[in-house]
Amino acid sequence: MGEEKKIEIENAEELAKYIGKLFVLQHGGYTPEKKWSYMNGKLVPYTRDAVVHVIFDVHSDVISVTVESKEDVSEFDLKIQLTKSEDELSDSVAYYTYVNSKYISYKQAWAIAYRNLKKMRKIYGEDKYIIIPYAFSGRRRNYAYTFVFPKSLLLNYANRIYNEINRLLQEEKEETTTEETSEEISVEEALEGWTTPTAVGVEEIIEKAEERKEEVKREIERSFEEEVKRLGLEKVKLITFTNPTEYRFAVRRQVEALREEIEFEKDPAIIRRTRVLFYARLKNVAYRTEMGWFAYKRTREEDWKRLDEIVQKMNELANASRKIYILDVYVPKSYIREKILENIMRKRTRIRELEEKLKEIDMKTEKKVAQRVARDLKELEKEVKRLEEELKYY
Helix, strand or coil, X not given: CCCCCCCCECCHHHHHHHHHHHHXXXXXXXXXXXXXXXXXXXXXXXXXXXXXXXXXXXXXXXXXXXXXXXXXXXXXXXXXXXXXXXXXXXXXXXEEEEEXXXXXXXXXXXXXXXXXXXXXXXXXXXXXXXXXXXXXXXCCCEXXXXXXXXXXXXXXXXXXXXXHHHHHHHHHHHHHHHXXXXXXXXXXXXHCCCXXXXXXXXXXXXXXXXXXXXXXXXXHHHHHHHHHHHHCEEEEEEEEXXXXXXCCCCEEEEEECCEEEEECCCCHHHHHHHHHHHHXXXXXXXXXXXXXXXXXXXXXXXXXXXXXXXXXXXXXXHCCCCCEEEEEEEEEHHHHHHHHHHHHHHXXXXXXXXXXXXXXXXXXXXXXXXXXXXXXXXXXXXXXXXXXXXXXXX
16 A cells, blocks of 8 residues: 555544454455554544554454554454455445456556446445455466445444543543642541541441442342343453553654654564564463453463463563453343354355465465464364354353
């Protein structure tokens, strides 16, 4: 995708199109990191003068988004399912078509992609879809792609980013207001007006209150369990977290108008590798949904310990104190089943793509690439099997 010709993103629709371009890069095997700052109601190229920054890190299966201010950071992933079947295009599945040949030049590939763009616009229109052309250059051939993304999905992702930006901006504003208006008071002033009650029959009152408290608690639990069953809800463990960012203690120096140099206290590559390892271990105990990560019904204690170890390692590297929260939540059983099936379908699609890629790789000249793809295939097949086992509970 190279450098953006338009160096400002002014609204959610423009951000949605930008996210679509990142998904295109992801499909092509490119894994860039893109940094933006929020200033004057717009996303602009990164500048340390801004209060809030947005960082897109494109991985092979997800796009990790970091929205950070000086005091807080929010991290979440964006993902999409791609299909080559036009019939499967929906509000949650994007469709793509491509032409590849060793007889067309890279420039001709772009021309074909734009020609297909015009055809797709006539078929689908631009009200419900975002259509993006792109050309990739391979070792032996060039590819002309045209992607059709459901606009509602990309807009949801864009709005989520803007919501996080607004939240961090509000926190910064509230913190500033609190610092300006707060006044210190003495302990005596804080206790002024308080009186001590007479201790007549206190023990008896406390005892009866505790009994009534337990009775009410049991009644609430019974009523709650009945309502949960009636609504078709299922208790699951929701895993939430924010990972420390390598930019937390970075020193930024302005070099040119739109370019900076960043000096890290610690090697950012080490923190990023550790974060990749964190997600690898997280996948051993949970699967991803839009709500967060749901823990598998059956997990091993040693997998949780290994996850805890990597969290501690990340905190040490980034001088942070992030925690993982495991919350008991009640979710419609149908939703859980739907999300497990979505994960299975997405991973099976990725398996087919990697199998095709493996066939195209020259084993003599690209042996390491082939080994990595084969390793990824094996891991994906293992994850699918685990998800299919989980599905049996619902």
